[in-house]
Amino acid sequence: MTTFDGIDLHRRMVRIRVFEETAGRLSESARLPGFLHLYVGEEAVASGVCAALNDDDQITSTHRGHGHLVAKGGDFKRMMAELMGKATGYCHGKGGSMHINDLDLGMLGANGIVGAGVPIAVGAAFANKYEDNGRVAVAFFGDGSTNIGAFHEAANMAGALRLPVLFVCENNEYGEYTRRCDTMAITDIIERAPGYGMRGVIVDGMDVVAVHEAATGALEGVRSGNGPALLECKTYRYFDHMGVKGVGVSYRSDTELEEWKQRDPIRSFEARLAESGELSADAARAVWDEAQAEVDGAIEFAEQSPLPEPEALLVGVYNETGAPS
């Protein structure tokens, strides 16, 4: 059994939840431009996995990327400013929600193309092996994304080249408004793992400790040169594919949602921490308040930040530097 830092796991999850719910509210009052894919309900996955990583390990993300960045240590101010399209944002307003990233934190970007981040994670893993620097790369992706060619090619290549990469599937049973069972004839995503010569592990994605332990275990193998592994986290998104709503929709039942909410990753973990005496209700409350204060500060920062100047439009298309010749 691996040990875990409950306070840290809890804090990561709360920070994601608070950031996402706030972003959701902002978007409902039309204060955020563009598409917004929220991570609420799935916090245990990003938190459990990222807590098992070193700071210099890399991750790639998806259209639903805020949670991954927060879990990796992302800065609320720069995130919120980016969601608002401000010059102070992570991408200086050029990327928005779907391209949020922090290369310094090893977060190699959300991605607007389903599955496209997976080969990029494999490339990062290749670089790590090439440089023998001990780092690993993690690719996050959804259940629906495992149906696309890029996922397959990347998983196979990682297997063939024995690259240090962990594939983390966030199986929330839907791709947009389509049920997973209508798009694949398998029960679990890990049924795909043997086809790439890799080990597949299923874990309860609503249980952050379970995720963390499974990730730690899988990463041990990955780090020690055993090649890639696939971790399937069974989870659920509370909100809609885009935006907030999520209830009263035709493609899934409110009962189903309620059942999942009964197993809310944060509430259940708080109960557990309270029971073990690690975190009192008050202390937990303080974590929420702190996160909320930080997000509120981020909103203020973002709102007071300038929009990109017109001249910024053509900046950053190309890099003017080059290798020393």
Add this chain to the structure above:
Amino acid sequence: MTTFDGIDLHRRMVRIRVFEETAGRLSESARLPGFLHLYVGEEAVASGVCAALNDDDQITSTHRGHGHLVAKGGDFKRMMAELMGKATGYCHGKGGSMHINDLDLGMLGANGIVGAGVPIAVGAAFANKYEDNGRVAVAFFGDGSTNIGAFHEAANMAGALRLPVLFVCENNEYGEYTRRCDTMAITDIIERAPGYGMRGVIVDGMDVVAVHEAATGALEGVRSGNGPALLECKTYRYFDHMGVKGVGVSYRSDTELEEWKQRDPIRSFEARLAESGELSADAARAVWDEAQAEVDGAIEFAEQSPLPEPEALLVGVYNETGAPS
């Protein structure tokens, strides 16, 4: 056990072998333009599978497509004329070896893009199910092709939609000059089947009866609505990836080639037929002679055929007809 028509299986294989060896000779004396991927050594696969099909079932093929067309009943004259780029060829000289096809025979084309024929077979299978016409589609592809995204997407889609398609992998252990084991971390291709919710069957691709029986068995399930299946045929190409040579090459040993040749699909089947009294050595010889005579006639036909007229260049890009409005 399914029954088989040994004479028919034998004839299909011999016709492929004779056509291919002749084409190889022609290409060595520079009488064929372009790239030539020969099927010699793998005859039992196309023959065994196609003998299990009805005339109106469809197949899609690969860069190594002559064998599939011959097995499906292709006309030597139009094939040879096509290889020579003549106006009388299957594609009026516009496609050549890599695009040879006969839609009337349900042969939906060789394909120059690895894996690209697989989704097309799935589309044909979709049409069959849509029209409930009882037909099945077969996708032929190589071991190396299972590493490409299109294969994955097509296999998964067939599984999800329960389409009547049989995936036939010609596992000859190489993709061009690269060993299979360097490009995938699995022992058998069928390890990919469960990931698509389909059954995988391995068969000795040098034994035409085994292939035929396995194909017949798999096709039964496919025809009865069980969804797709994957048939992996262990086989070997005698010649090089392109052209003839194939011996004294650096990427594989002559010993390995010799071992496979010991199990030559035609010679071993002839021994078996002779033993059972179904086909005497003389009768077998006659099949070879007949095929050779037919190929010789095809060469003559092709050589005497005209090249495409210059005006043909722009013909056939678009179809001028449309649906009745």
Add this chain to the structure above:
Amino acid sequence: MTTTEATPDARELMYLLAVSEALAQLMRADESVFLAGEDVGAAGGVFGTFSGLFDEFGQRRVIDTPISEQAIVGLGVGAAVSGLRPVVDIMFMDFVLVAMDQIANQAAKLRYMFGGQAKVPLTITTSAGAGLSAAAQHSQSLEALLCHVPGLKVVYPATPYDMKGLLVSCVRDDNPTIVIMNKMLLGAVGPVPEELYETPLGEARIARSGSDITIVAVGRMVDEALTAAATLAGEGVECEVIDPRTLQPFDTETVVGSVRRTNHALVVHEAVRFGGIGAEIAAQIQEEAFDYLDAAVARIGAPFCPVPFSPALEQLYVPDAARIAEGVRGVLGMNPVVA
């Protein structure tokens, strides 16, 4: 060129509803037509362009697919070659890049490679364009890539009327066609006859007649060009605005005929200017009407950068009526208007 257009008293319909109406009518009339794509079923497509189809035709004919753009197009190719008339949807035009092999190497070339034997009556629908702050991977206009591929036909409806008419023509065409819907036009309303009708492929529409300059405007730019033309009319400049409607095959005749009358030309599209379809149009105009031109053919398009997220930048990215009017003034040698 044709004058095919709605009679002014026709019923008004939204661009996006013209899509589902056309498909419903086509599917009623022809059992071989089906629709497949991501979330096209009960969800009705992420833009609502397919709403109602699943209810009417059920899951045999309206198929929710896995997220597999290559296999979606491949499904269409295989089904088309087998005698059906598939309509497959690629949700955003940006994802066309994921499926380019099946579109450009398979669908487009099959017939020719097979010596004219195959028939590929496949229609691909997709949504293009910026304006929703959807950033660099959900906002592109990539028509130039498709128009460079022999074997494809490409249409870009600018009005609800043509949305329906062109879609009908495409589905009935025996070649692979691509129907580009513009996201910012989805809510546009205009006259659309209730019956099934075709807008002929390859025929441009003169959206406004004028004698001083020819503006060739693609997709969403047609409205912007018309707005610019109205402004310029107040300055005494009469613009002829041509909506090509079909980009491949391109109606050179109508465009060149117009330029020979107006002696000036400006081409405008939302796609990146460098290497856009406007380059081909400009090249053709000067080839065919060199002696009639009083000034170089001008082009307006997006700057050479990916589509930015921030509305502040996106707004600068997409050409608009003001930039078109400035462009016209430039071609005609007028003094620029300082706002």
Add this chain to the structure above:
Amino acid sequence: MTTTEATPDARELMYLLAVSEALAQLMRADESVFLAGEDVGAAGGVFGTFSGLFDEFGQRRVIDTPISEQAIVGLGVGAAVSGLRPVVDIMFMDFVLVAMDQIANQAAKLRYMFGGQAKVPLTITTSAGAGLSAAAQHSQSLEALLCHVPGLKVVYPATPYDMKGLLVSCVRDDNPTIVIMNKMLLGAVGPVPEELYETPLGEARIARSGSDITIVAVGRMVDEALTAAATLAGEGVECEVIDPRTLQPFDTETVVGSVRRTNHALVVHEAVRFGGIGAEIAAQIQEEAFDYLDAAVARIGAPFCPVPFSPALEQLYVPDAARIAEGVRGVLGMNPVVA
């Protein structure tokens, strides 16, 4: 424009050997450079362009990949973002269509989408062009598609000298670059210095000076244009032949400067004419040199059809010196030569 060119007494080397020599020297000098692709290892690449590299650098730095074009490019993108300087090979340019998402949506846009944070020093090599009877899926020239994508740089070396120099520049560049090798030039021999040198990106080369017409010729067409120019010199016509070398960014200045002197222009490439890079070049020339032009800018390219297999047809498909000479005579209003 630069006059960078080999000194005549330099060592002669084949175009294809210039590739492996450049890579070997780059890999010796910079540990962060590696090569990955299908059959690039012991096989040395299907065209022999990578021969010797596996022997010298071993399987850590010369990697045979699965047949997975998307993952090959993705591997490059991920490794580049992580600090390496990958060279990845897409065996035939036709297969670029399989990997278009990773090339155009990822590699090209990452830096911009990330607000300028990322650096993507990725080089993609690929082989283009017809002439080997390899038919419609192994013969294409698709540079126009790549040049329309902001974020990419595209080079098309026409000589062994530039093959080496441009490849070096691309690998050292901090942006995603695409190096197009022409299959029919692989065996071409020319002077190539033994040391490591760069052909600067974005600078055209004047391959022949002349005063009567500017021929802009791309890739393999440079040699054909030079042959045509020699023929035409016998007819008293002096052609200036410009080899752009880099197609993106395009050296407009050199081309326009030339046309302003010659007052006539012809653009020629092997790709399909409609929507080819020639359309952009022609559009630019008439924009920037309208008042200097005595005739419309002419374009020569492949006809609007897939590449046919039969040598009898393929030969008609690819532009050659004779067609270029005819094109020049047309622009200059000379009587056509009846062969």
